Structures are given as C-alpha cells and as structure tokens.
C-alpha cells in the first residue's frame with residue numbers, strides 16, 4: 001500500500017498502534033463536555049483526526065497484528081459496498097470477537113451463508129407483519145410514558161432517558177422475535193446484554209493466540225452466560241416444537257423465531273444450506289443485538305436534539321397532530337410525517353448509532369485508483385464522514401434538519417450511506433433496509449407520543 005501512496009503511523013511489535021489510540025482517546029475524553037456541542041469527532045476519534053492530518057484521506061494503522069486502511073472517500077465507499085459486496089465481508093478477527101454473543105448469525109455471515117440467511121429472514125420484515133408490529137410499538141410506548149408520568153407525579157424531576165429507551169426497544173424486539181414467549185425473551189436479552197459487555201472487554205485487551213481457551217475466571221463467566229442464554233432459548237424452541245407435535249398448533253408461529261423454525265422444517269430435505277438449531281439461536285441473538293442498541297441510541301439522541309431545539313419540536317408536533325388527527329399513528333401515517341423524517345435523518349447524521357463500518361477484502365480488488373490486496377481490512381469511519389465540512393458545508397456541526405428537505409439525495413445520500421443503508425449501499429447493510437425500516441417505524445411511533 002505504501003507504493004500506492006497510502007501511509008500511516010509506525011506500528012509497534014505485536015500491539016501495532018493500539019496503545020497510541022488508547023492514549024489519544026483517554027486524553028480527549030478525560031473531561032466532561034461543558035455544554036451540548038455536536039462537534040464531537042476530535043473527542044471521539046482523536047486518532048483519526050491526528051492521522052488524517054498527517055497522512056491524508058487514506059491511511060493505514062495497525063490494530064495489533066491486523067493492518068486496517070481507513071477510507072473516507074464516498075465514491076470509493078459506494079463502490080466497495082455495492083460492487084464488491086460479495087467478495088468483502090467480516091474478518092475472522094471480528095467474527096471471533098462476537099462469536100460468544102451472536103455467533104454465526106446474519107450480521108457476521110459472509111458469502112453464500114449470508115445470502116441464504118438473508119432470504120430466510122426477509123419475510124419477517126414485510127407488509128402485514130410490519131403492521132402487526134406497529135401495534136406492539138404503540139402499546140409498549142404508552143406503557144413507558146405512563147411509567148414516566150407516574151414518576152413525575154411522585155416528584156422525580158430528572159431521568160436518564162437512554163435507560164428508558166433501551167428498555168423500550170428491548171421490549172419491542174422481544175415481542176417481534178418471541179411474541180407470546182416475550183417475558184422469557186426479555187430475560188434472555190438481559191443476559192445477552194451482560195454477555196455483550198463482558199465480550200467487549202476482550203477487545204480492549206490484547207488477545208494472544210489460544211488465550212480464549214485458557215480457563216480464566218473471565219472465560220468461565222462468558223461460557224456460563226452463553227450456556228444459560230442458549231438453555232433458555234432451547235426451552236422456548238422446545239415448547240413450540242411440542243405444540244406442533246401434539247397437534248395443538250399447526251405452525252411454529254408468526255414471529256421471527258416461528259418463521260425460522262418453519263423454514264428449518266421445510267428445508268429438512270435440504271438444498272445444500274442447513275438451518276440448524278444453533279443457527280436459529282444465533283439469528284435470534286443477532287437481531288436483538290443489531291436492532292436493540294441502534295434504535296435505542298437513535299431515539300435517545302433524537303429526543304435530546306428535539307429537547308434542545310424547541311422550535312423544531314413545535315413544528316414536528318404540529319405536523320404529527322395534523323397527520324394523525326390526535327389519534328394513534330398507523331404505518332400508513334408515517335410517510336406523511338416529513339418533518340419528523342428530516343429530524344431523524346439529521347439525528348442519524350450527527351450521532352450515527354453504527355459509527356464505524358468494517359470490511360475485509362476476500363480477493364484482490366480494484367477500488368478506484370487503488371489496488372486492495374486480499375486480506376486487507378478497510379475501516380469506514382461513519383462518524384467522521386457525517387461530520388465532514390467538505391461534504392456538509394460550514395454548518396456541519398449544527399442541528400439543521402432542513403438540509404434533508406429536498407428529495408434529491410445530494411448530501412442526504414451520503415448520510416444514508418451508513419445510516420439508512422437501503423438507499424445506497426447495496427444488499428448487505430441492515431438486510432436491505434428491512435430491519436432498518438422496522439426501526440424507522442418504531443422510532444416514528446415512539447416520537448409521535450413524545
């Protein structure tokens with residue numbers, strides 16, 4: 001890559017640039033912010049800011065022994081994610097990092113596995129199914145608001161809104177995945193969250209080959225949580241299977257789990273791809289992980305942005321009242337909430353829930369003027385792209401939903417690059433927008449009530 005003009009900071013033996021990144025980040029976040037300020041890239045990605053100043057738009061840094069090329073040119077990103085979607089994907093290192101909590105589900109799948117899994121789950125996010133989920137969303141949001149109102153009546157004046165949004169999205173995903181078994185689903189998801197945080201700790205430490213097999217307290221804790229999550233999931237699956245076997249029910253259900261079990265039954269005769277129980281469990285975990293925090297974060301930031309911009313709050317509220325006529329929102333209302341849509345897009349731009357997109361080239365690739373060798377990881381810093389003055393103009397760090405007022409995707413296209421992926425990025429992001437759409441419905445319904 002150096003011959004092609006792509007350089008970067010000098011790596012150290014085994015640790016690469018990990019220590020440099022950690023030290024820059026601990027310095028930039030050592031103090032709280034004095035006030036709300038959307039200019040957050042210096043604070044959250046100080047290594048990106050420093051290295052792009054020294055080495056330009058493309059540079060290489062080393063995460064331990066893995067070289068990563070940072071790419072911010074939107075034309076090249078578009079090409080990578082659309083043209084090369086089948087020969088790029090998740091690296092072995094990424095798959096290892098998440099294997100204990102989401103396993104081999106859609107988010108970590110590559111190639112043919114990804115293709116088959118995506119076709120199986122796609123129907124869960126279509127037409128009537130979405131309409132039925134809207135009912136859950138309304139119900140769960142009303143419950144959350146009632147509990148907040150009660151707390152206010154009891155004299156509470158301050159709330160950690162992120163916690164409420166996290167609970168709310170967990171509730172909704174639990175219902176869409178497990179329908180009648182949703183209480184047990186919530187219990188599973190609680191354990192999964194603990195497991196996720198535990199696994200995230202590993203990414204902050206150096207892992208030497210074989211260290212995951214070492215019977216440390218940390219590894220034992222991970223193993224026991226994983227076993228418990230899978231035991232609970234198997235209990236739900238077994239009860240569904242029993243109902244079908246004794247004739248109490250003719251199908252496994254209409255929720256995500258039911259659809260996956262129905263598919264497994266159909267494919268028993270086999271067309272080469274086997275959907276086994278382990279993969280079904282991994283898929284349930286993946287959907288919770290991929291949909292839960294992203295949606296909760298988007299809701300939380302959007303609430304913060306509306307609260308700190310009362311004039312937009314008023315405008316959005318007026319349109320919601322007009323469109324829904326004071327009643328509950330339905331899926332059909334949502335496309336008419338254009339102002340809310342603009343606010344959500346601006347929130348996704350300023351605070352993208354998925355702030356980094358990693359891809360590994362599985363074959364040699366010609367990307368624009370670059371030759372990318374097989375095995376190189378490419379990291380797309382979504383947050384930095386969303387805060388680029390070159391792309392968005394002088395007001396890049398201001399909340400200005402009007403920039404999304406036009407339908408022609410100029411700048412909006414770039415924002416949708418990684419936030420509403422269905423518009424641009426080719427097939428592999430967020431299942432072609434299906435789940436993202438669910439999240440969009442979800443968010444609009446919840447914000448409607450606020």
Ligand code: HEM
Nearest residue numbers: 106107290291294295298353354428429430431435436439
């Ligand atoms: C604001 C909400 C959301 C955002 C910003 C978002 C963003 C993304 C992004 C950027 C990816 C690509 C990740 C990568 O390839 O490295 C992705 C993938 C994925 N997301 Fe979402 N997502 C959201 C909501 C949801 C919801 C609600 C669900 C499920 C109910 C979901 C399920 C998934 C799945 C299964 C994938 C893997 C898709 C594939 O590879 O085909 N997401 N999401």
